[in-house]
Amino acid sequence: MNGIENESYRRPKKITQFFLDIYLAFAFIIKFFKEAFVPPFHFKEVVKQCYNIGYKSLALITVTGFITGLVFTKQSRPSLAEFGATSWLPSLVSIAMIRALAPLVTALICAGKVGSNIGAELGSMKVTEQIDAMEVSAINPYKFLVSTRVLACTLMLPLLMFYTGFVGLMGSFLDVHANEQTSMATFFQNAFASINFLDYWTSIAKAVIYGFTIGIVGSYKGFNASNGTTGVGSAANSAVVTSMFIIFIEEIVIVQISNYIRGGF
Amino acid sequence: MSTIHWKAPVKERVITIRGLYKSFGSNHVLRGIDLDLDRSENVVVLGRSGTGKSVLIKIICGLLKPDAGEVMVLGKDVPHLREKELRALRLKLGFSFQSSALYDSMTVRENLEFPLVQNSKHLTSKQIKQAVEEVLDAVGLIQTLNQMPAELSGGQRKRIGIARTLILQPEIMLYDEPTAGLDPITSIEINNLINEVQQRYHTSSIIITHDLTCAKTTGDRVAMLLDGKFVKQGSFEEVFTTEDERIKSFYDYNFIQQ
Numbered sequence: 001m002n003g004i005e006n007e008s009y010r011r012p013k014k015i016t017q018f019f020l021d022i023y024l025a026f027a028f029i030i031k032f033f034k035e036a037f038v039p040p041f042h043f044k045e046v047v048k049q050c051y052n053i054g055y056k057s058l059a060l061i062t063v064t065g066f067i068t069g070l071v072f073t074k075q076s077r078p079s080l081a082e083f084g085a086t087s088w089l090p091s092l093v094s095i096a097m098i099r100a101l102a103p104l105v106t107a108l109i110c111a112g113k114v115g116s117n118i119g120a121e122l123g124s125m126k127v128t129e130q131i132d133a134m135e136v137s138a139i140n141p142y143k144f145l146v147s148t149r150v151l152a153c154t155l156m157l158p159l160l161m162f163y164t165g166f167v168g169l170m171g172s173f174l175d176v177h178a179n180e181q182t183s184m185a186t187f188f189q190n191a192f193a194s195i196n197f198l199d200y201w202t203s204i205a206k207a208v209i210y211g212f213t214i215g216i217v218g219s220y221k222g223f224n225a226s227n228g229t230t231g232v233g234s235a236a237n238s239a240v241v242t243s244m245f246i247i248f249i250e251e252i253v254i255v256q257i258s259n260y261i262r263g264g265f
Numbered sequence: 266m267s268t269i270h271w272k273a274p275v276k277e278r279v280i281t282i283r284g285l286y287k288s289f290g291s292n293h294v295l296r297g298i299d300l301d302l303d304r305s306e307n308v309v310v311l312g313r314s315g316t317g318k319s320v321l322i323k324i325i326c327g328l329l330k331p332d333a334g335e336v337m338v339l340g341k342d343v344p345h346l347r348e349k350e351l352r353a354l355r356l357k358l359g360f361s362f363q364s365s366a367l368y369d370s371m372t373v374r375e376n377l378e379f380p381l382v383q384n385s386k387h388l389t390s391k392q393i394k395q396a397v398e399e400v401l402d403a404v405g406l407i408q409t410l411n412q413m414p415a416e417l418s419g420g421q422r423k424r425i426g427i428a429r430t431l432i433l434q435p436e437i438m439l440y441d442e443p444t445a446g447l448d449p450i451t452s453i454e455i456n457n458l459i460n461e462v463q464q465r466y467h468t469s470s471i472i473i474t475h476d477l478t479c480a481k482t483t484g485d486r487v488a489m490l491l492d493g494k495f496v497k498q499g500s501f502e503e504v505f506t507t508e509d510e511r512i513k514s515f516y517d518y519n520f521i522q523q
Contacts, residue, residue: 040386125368133366136326137380137433138355144383 028220035140036147045144049152053114054160060109061160062167068105069168072096073175086180087190093172094191095199102165103203104251107210110157111243115218118149119239122222123232131223146223150215157211158204165203202258209254210247217243276303279437279469280325285334287320294320296493298334302437307463307470309484311477311504313515316490318473319363322439325471326358327351339436356384359430359468363442365422367414373425374410377401381432400428403465404458420451427458431466438462438470444479456482477516489515 073093080086122145125131134141173187218239225235280302287295294317302308312318323329324336327343336343341354367376377397381388388396401407404424414422423443430438443459444452456479462468472483480487481501488498491511497504505516 129362129364129366130368136360138352139383
């Protein structure tokens with residue numbers, strides 16, 4: 001009886017907490033739009049964060065993008081070879097890379113690398129009272145720490161996405177060239193012939209939304225870290241898991257919308 | 266013969282707290298606090314760990330909101346200030362954290378420059394450099410200018426934390442456990458520094474501590490916090506000349522520990 005009573009007591013509390021968490025998360029997002037576009041601006045910090053997020057992710061993005069393109073081409077060849085259609089490989093790979101793989105691979109890599117970094121850094125600052133120290137020094141910590149990181153993520157993800165696409169196509173070209181002796185000019189001519197304006201814009205939109213998601217989720221988790229070093233680890237871990245989960249949901253929604261615009265599901 | 270009328274100097278009140286309450290869930294931390302701080306006065310808030318001493322100064326600087334009560338700082342009603350007004354007020358408050366809270370990704374120089382650069386956009390780099398060197402000199406750590414916080418000792422970190430608050434030339438200093446975790450010699454150095462800061466910068470201070478040596482050395486007045494209320498206020502000697510067993514045991518325990 002006691003157990004049942006306790007359970008029934010706990011349940012409404014958990015539900016209340018769930019809705020409270022959602023409210024706080026939305027309030028955190030809305031605060032970004034209130035803070036990021038009004039002075040004072042921290043340009044130097046945005047540039048520094050762009051360097052940290054963009055430049056420092058290049059090595060990982062290069063390896064991942066290249067392997068994605070190469071492996072995708074290798075895996076697709078046997079199926080196309082059955083119909084004698086290996087000449088379609090450049091088109092197939094480019095459509096797959098630009099429409100889906102480049103934005104998604106870039107976002108997942110950045111969610112792991114950048115999201116965890118933001119979560120851990122801000123979480124550590126929170127539990128060691130550095131964020132409070134900023135607050136009492138009359139500095140707006142949200143503006144300085146969160147707005148700059150979210151802006152940098154939102155700006156850098158589209159650039160990294162195009163870079164991933166390019167590196168992936170280079171990986172693909174390497175395989176196509178080794179097997180079909182296709183020249184680079186022919187490969188890229190075929191590759192870009194099958195991509196239209198909508199593909200580019202959809203991918204840019206995806207990258208912008210994913211970048212914003214990674215930045216805001218990482219910052220939110222870090223800003224709300226508690227319980228010392230354990231809390232910092234949880235913030236970093238939770239930043240990665242939550243942002244990846246949201247990115248997959250966003251992917252489904254954006255693909256549906258872009259297919260609708262193309263004229264059918 | 267003309268009569269000389271002696272007029273007592275009117276003390277300017279910089280902090281007034283009346284009927285302050287604060288709870289965290291079912292934990293009632295502050296239960297009706299009244300406290301005044303005059304200009305150029307050092308008030309020590311003494312009490313055991315977990316009695317809400319730090320909560321009190323966090324409410325004073327607006328980091329926490331009280332459940333009830335009045336908190337007037339330099340004539341401003343802190344709990345009801347808007348964010349912009351609160352930031353303006355915080356320029357006049359210095360907060361020295363128990364953990365020092367130095368920005369660990371920045372050097373000592375950058376730690377000191379940061380609040381100045383963010384709040385005083387009109388200053389030239391030469392003026393900023395001069396201000397940094399001046400406060401570092403005041404805390405006696407000019408040689409640590411290019412060191413990272415991780416390379417500093419506990420006492421040095423405390424001093425740099427105090428220097429970082431002094432760079433904005435605050436009118437009121439709030440010290441949260443300034444001697445916690447320090448050896449007795451370093452504690453005495455920090456106590457002396459608190460007094461030097463008061464004399465050199467004419468600050469008014471609230472010092473949160475459970476260290477009686479710190480209370481005796483730095484406090485013009487001592488307020489004893491027990492069970493969420495101030496049970497006694499006055500000079501160090503007045504507070505500890507008492508029959509209240511709770512205060513006596515606090516004194517005895519500190520004495521035995523030392």
